[in-house]
Amino acid sequence: MDAKTRDDLLGLFQSKLNEAMHFYLETCTRCGVCTEACHVHASMGQVRYIAAYRHEIIRRLYKKHFKARGKVWPSVGESKELTEMALDELYEAAYSCTGCRRCMMYCPFGIDTQMLMSIAKLLLIGANAEPETLTMLADMSIEKGKSIDIFKEGFINGLKRLEDEVVAKWRQEAGEAVIPVDVEGADLLYVALAGAHSIIPAAAIFNAAGEKWTLSFFEAVNFGAFVGDPTRTKLILDRIVNEALRLKVKEVCICECGTAFRVMKQLSGKHPFTVSSITDVHARYLKEGRIRLDKTKFNVPITYHDPCQIARNGGVIDAPRYILKQLTDDFRELAPEPAYNWCCGGGGGLVALGEDTLDFRMKSSRVKVDQVRGTGATILTTACENCHTQLSNLRDHYKMEVDVTFLSSMVADALVPA
Amino acid sequence: MSDDIKISKTFDLKGLACPMPVVKVSKGIKDVEVGDVIEAISTDPGSLTDIPAWARTTGNEVIKTEQDDKVIRFYIKRNA
Amino acid sequence: METISYIVLVPMVYLAAAIFIIGTTVRLIKIFKAPKHPTTLQIFPAKKPAWLWALHDTFLFPTVRRHKPVLWVFLIVFHICLLLLIIGHLELFGEFEVLQIIPHEIFLGKGLVGLLTAISLLYFLFRRFRSPVRDLSVPEDYYLLILLFLIVLFGSQMDWARNWYYYETMSVEDYRTYLGGLITFEPYLPESVTESGHAFMLVLHVFLANLFLIFFPFSQVMHSFLSLPMNKLRRG
Numbered sequence: 001m002d003a004k005t006r007d008d009l010l011g012l013f014q015s016k017l018n019e020a021m022h023f024y025l026e027t028c029t030r031c032g033v034c035t036e037a038c039h040v041h042a043s044m045g046q047v048r049y050i051a052a053y054r055h056e057i058i059r060r061l062y063k064k065h066f067k068a069r070g071k072v073w074p075s076v077g078e079s080k081e082l083t084e085m086a087l088d089e090l091y092e093a094a095y096s097c098t099g100c101r102r103c104m105m106y107c108p109f110g111i112d113t114q115m116l117m118s119i120a121k122l123l124l125i126g127a128n129a130e131p132e133t134l135t136m137l138a139d140m141s142i143e144k145g146k147s148i149d150i151f152k153e154g155f156i157n158g159l160k161r162l163e164d165e166v167v168a169k170w171r172q173e174a175g176e177a178v179i180p181v182d183v184e185g186a187d188l189l190y191v192a193l194a195g196a197h198s199i200i201p202a203a204a205i206f207n208a209a210g211e212k213w214t215l216s217f218f219e220a221v222n223f224g225a226f227v228g229d230p231t232r233t234k235l236i237l238d239r240i241v242n243e244a245l246r247l248k249v250k251e252v253c254i255c256e257c258g259t260a261f262r263v264m265k266q267l268s269g270k271h272p273f274t275v276s277s278i279t280d281v282h283a284r285y286l287k288e289g290r291i292r293l294d295k296t297k298f299n300v301p302i303t304y305h306d307p308c309q310i311a312r313n314g315g316v317i318d319a320p321r322y323i324l325k326q327l328t329d330d331f332r333e334l335a336p337e338p339a340y341n342w343c344c345g346g347g348g349g350l351v352a353l354g355e356d357t358l359d360f361r362m363k364s365s366r367v368k369v370d371q372v373r374g375t376g377a378t379i380l381t382t383a384c385e386n387c388h389t390q391l392s393n394l395r396d397h398y399k400m401e402v403d404v405t406f407l408s409s410m411v412a413d414a415l416v417p418a
Numbered sequence: 419m420s421d422d423i424k425i426s427k428t429f430d431l432k433g434l435a436c437p438m439p440v441v442k443v444s445k446g447i448k449d450v451e452v453g454d455v456i457e458a459i460s461t462d463p464g465s466l467t468d469i470p471a472w473a474r475t476t477g478n479e480v481i482k483t484e485q486d487d488k489v490i491r492f493y494i495k496r497n498a
Numbered sequence: 499m500e501t502i503s504y505i506v507l508v509p510m511v512y513l514a515a516a517i518f519i520i521g522t523t524v525r526l527i528k529i530f531k532a533p534k535h536p537t538t539l540q541i542f543p544a545k546k547p548a549w550l551w552a553l554h555d556t557f558l559f560p561t562v563r564r565h566k567p568v569l570w571v572f573l574i575v576f577h578i579c580l581l582l583l584i585i586g587h588l589e590l591f592g593e594f595e596v597l598q599i600i601p602h603e604i605f606l607g608k609g610l611v612g613l614l615t616a617i618s619l620l621y622f623l624f625r626r627f628r629s630p631v632r633d634l635s636v637p638e639d640y641y642l643l644i645l646l647f648l649i650v651l652f653g654s655q656m657d658w659a660r661n662w663y664y665y666e667t668m669s670v671e672d673y674r675t676y677l678g679g680l681i682t683f684e685p686y687l688p689e690s691v692t693e694s695g696h697a698f699m700l701v702l703h704v705f706l707a708n709l710f711l712i713f714f715p716f717s718q719v720m721h722s723f724l725s726l727p728m729n730k731l732r733r734g
Contacts, residue, residue, distance in 0.1 A: 020535040022528075023728045027721045030639055032631035033566050047633040056634065069716050078636045104541050108559050109725050110732030112539055136444055136476065137437050144471040151467040157485060158463030193436040194464020219464055221436055257436070266537040315542035339541065354441050389435040 001084050005127070009082060010065050012126045016119045017066070024111045025062045028055055037103035039342045040096055043366040051103035051113045054093040058116045061086060087127055094120035094228070095131065096360065098347030100308035105339055117348075121228025131356075134227035134349050141223055142232060145239035148217050155217060156181055162196055162203075169204035169412050179203050182247070183214035188281070189249040189273075191220040191240055191260065193385055198255045201412030202278060208415050209290040213253075216243055220260035221385070226349030237268055244273050253281050256406055258309030258347065258384040265314060277310055279383045282411050283319035286326055289418060293326045297414040301330040303377035304407070305391060306341045307384030320383060320407055327410055332375040342368045344382075346390025361390060362397045369398045381405045423482065423493050426454040432461045432489065439465050440472050447478060447496050455481065458492040465490060503692050506705045507676070508685045514708035521715030526723055540734030552730040569625070576618035579611045583653075586611075590673045591681065604670045609661040612654025619647040638717060645710050652703035659696055667694040 017025075034051040036042060041049035048054075056078075063079035064070035070079040080086060099114035124130040144151065163178040172178055179199065180186065190206065190213050192198040199215065206213045218239045224232030244252050251274050254261040265275045285291045304324055310316045317338050324331045335341040345365030350357045368391075372380055380395075380402040382388055392404045429446050431439040443458050450456055458469065466483070469492050473480045477498035484491040545551050554560065563570040585597055586605040605611070623643040626635045659665035672690045679686035691700060714720070 017532060018535050019529060019532040020539055020728075020731055022532055023724050023731070026529070027718065027724045027728060029718050029721060030631070030634040030636065031562075031569070032625075032634055033562050033569070035630050036565065047630050050630060050634060052634045056636070067716065076636070076638045076641065101541065104732060106561050106565055108555075108562050109721060109728045110541070110555070111728070112731075115535075115539070133441055133444070136472070137440060139475040140440060140468060140472040143475045144467050147471070147474065148467070151470055154466040154470075154483060154485075155463055158466040158490060161461075161485070161487060162463060192464070194439065194468050195434070195436055195462045197433070198436070199463065217467065219436065219468070223437070312541055315544065317543055339543065351435075352437050352441070354438060385436050 001082070001087075006082055009123050009126045012122050013061070013065070013082075013119060016122060020112070021115060021119070023109075024055070024116055025059055027109050028052055028059065028111055030056070031108065033108060034103045034106045037106040039098075039100070039102070039345055039367050040364040042342075043345075043364050048092070049096060049364075051107070051111075054097055054113055055111060055116050057086075057089050057093045058119050082123075087124065087129055090120040090123055091129060093117065094124065095348070095350070095353075095357075096364070098308070098343050098345060098350060100343030100347055101313055102308070102340070102343060105312075114348075118228045122230075125227065125229050130227050131349065131353055133353055133356075134223050135229070135232075137352065138223035138227055138229065138232040138236065141219065141221075141236045141239070144218060145235065148239075152182075152217065159199070159215070162200055165196075165200045166203045166207070169201065170208045170415055172207050176207070178207070180214045181217070183212075184247050186214035186247060186249050187212040188251045188253050189214055189216055189240075189244050189247060190253045190255070190278075191216040191218060191264075192255045193219050193221060193257060195385075197406070197409070198257075198385065201406070201409045202255065204412045204415065205282060205285070205291060205408065208418070209285040211285075211290075214247060214249070216240060218243065220254050220257045220264070222259055222263045223349075223352065225259050225263050226352055233263065233267070237263060240264065241268055241271065244271070249273055251276060251281075253278055256307075256383045256385055256388070256408055258307040258314070258386060261316075262309040262314045277314070277316045277319070277383070278408055279310070279316055279319045279323065282408065283322045286323060291411075292416050292418045293323075293411060293414040294416045295327060295329065295414075298328055298379060298410065300328075300379055301332055301375070301377040302328045302379040302381060303332045303334050303372065303375040305334060305344060305372075305380060305382040305387055306338045307382060307387045308341070308343050308347060310383060311341065312339045316383075323407060323411060324381075327414055332377050334371050334375060342371050344368055344387040344390040345394070346386050351386045351389045358393065361393065365390070365394055366398075369394055369400060372400060372402060377402065379403050379405055379410075381407045381410055383407045423455055425457045425493070426450040428457040428459065430459050431465065432459060434460075434462075436464075437468075440468050443469065443492075443494065444472060444476065447494065450496055452496050452498070455493055455495045458494060460490045460492070461488070462490075465492070469494070500692065503697065503701050504687065506701050506708070507687060507692075508680070510708045511680060511704060514711040518711035518714050522720070522723070525715050525720070529724070530727075535731075538734055539731045541732050544734050548733040549730065552726060552733045555729040555733065556726045572618045572621045575614050576622070579615040579618070582606050582611050583615065583650075590670065591677050592674065605657050609654065609658045612650055612657055616647060616650045616654060619643055619650060623647065642710075642713070642717060642719065645706055645713075649703060649706045649710060652699045652706065655699050656696060656703070665696065668696055668700070 030052050038049050060080035061082050063077040094117045097117045103113050159179045166178050222236045224236045254264050261277045345361050470480050479495045481495050482493040589604045672688050675688045676691050
């Protein structure tokens, strides 16, 4: 690595050193309490998957390049120069971490591994060593924001083909739009994913609840956040913020996508609209009596996987349980406390990397499979696209006897007239 | 089906979870020669914005998009 | 020998105290002046009031209690003893009426506090010899524990001597004379402190403590100041 590259990368490192990051880099006592926290370590056993070990990979570089100690007495903290080899280590640490933050439930100080890994991810981008798929997807999202006018027409036509399926779930009053798009003054902007499965059930439920809603042109997921690129993250986020402001909606509702929800809820700043997850919105409809569910629809034990970015990191914990109480009398918790739920093993961009990470995702999530099996449930439902894909992969790989479903689909399938 | 386009490879993207349609196309197009055309079949309305936006950022070209009641067909020429 | 004692007991103490105070202050100011993280870093479900729970997390180590109960016992013992030892040392500077609300001898616990501290430190040290903590540890962690252990050992020896062997030569008054001189910048070393049979223990104790103070601002021991704000971040 030449001096110029190193300086550029250290500049990126410096840009991440805010107050919280200093806390996390200065404080670890390597007490090892976090050893059992990571699902990868729990499933595979290698020391390099312990949270503190991951931290130390970043911390060694910090000690070398940002602390006088690195020059005066480098060996005392095993400080380490930023080299090509260090980049390999950073990749291994950052892309085996799903950013689930379960280790924060163990650390006596609350060190945020996801934050520390975000340094690794940014350095990898700077060195052009990040997974190119994620950058490609992020650029695609940004391009969509720039040239939406060119694609609008086709998208609206594409939605027409879904209308029959929406109406099959919930018969609409004549004259009302089945999937409204670009409606100024709507109450709620629904931001879905590219797939029809993220639009059809949601549309049926909005219509059943009599919501004044409109569908976003954009997909909710933020690939910029997966790859850890603050600039791209912001550009992708701004597309939706601008659309919400233009349509003057009161609420932005994010589909079942953990990253999308957390980024929108926590990073978008103050706006005249509120941000909610679709799970929140469905629970609200039920509480207000705007929709009603048939409890006999699924007569089997059901368990719910709390998506890390929505529950532990996003605070949506009670809403799914409220919904599930209307769906079944046999709801079974996966973890004694939702905050201790194991990550599905697919977060942090791993699922988006598809087959490249499949082998690792299966090996690193054995504890998740044991947890699901322990409940005896035959439906495993969740509220995140990433989790859903990963859990479905796990079901196939480990031959689990469960149906993996989206909670919103179950709500749509159980709709009965209120 | 477009008879006048010679298709080198077809990708079935129906019902794939986010973001697999774009990932599959993006990886798959590298299997054909520059100048060749691939066909991608999807059922998701999101792909109507995803695929063209992806093509623009990667320098490839969506030469034709067809929609019928059931599916959406993209014909994408590898330029890069 | 006399010169060495003098250097350790007077100029080096000033140097160590200066590095400790200035180093810690400057480093803390630098850290707290860095921009705040733009989003919340909290973990849910949230409990209110967050600051109270942050105090709870900082001083009672609930996550350790839950996941490593044995370590928790030693951690609590160690930190309580540390507090008592700090109080004990403060009282070597002079009488504090606040601290004498519950009347006690200088250095509580008849030497037991030091003993418990030393045992806890040995536990912390030995658990680092075993995987996985061994794989996580860096030299700094061992050095600090060994250093602290030796500081406590030599320090406690003086306490034990008074409590257990009725060794009267070095009294609280002698220490007060020495430390009082230091803080008024009129250093004076009473003969009992430098000449008695246990003087080498004091010199070693102070020497190692000086090293600890010098290293403090640059080491993981900064967790003493950063734990609370970090726990506040986690609590939201």
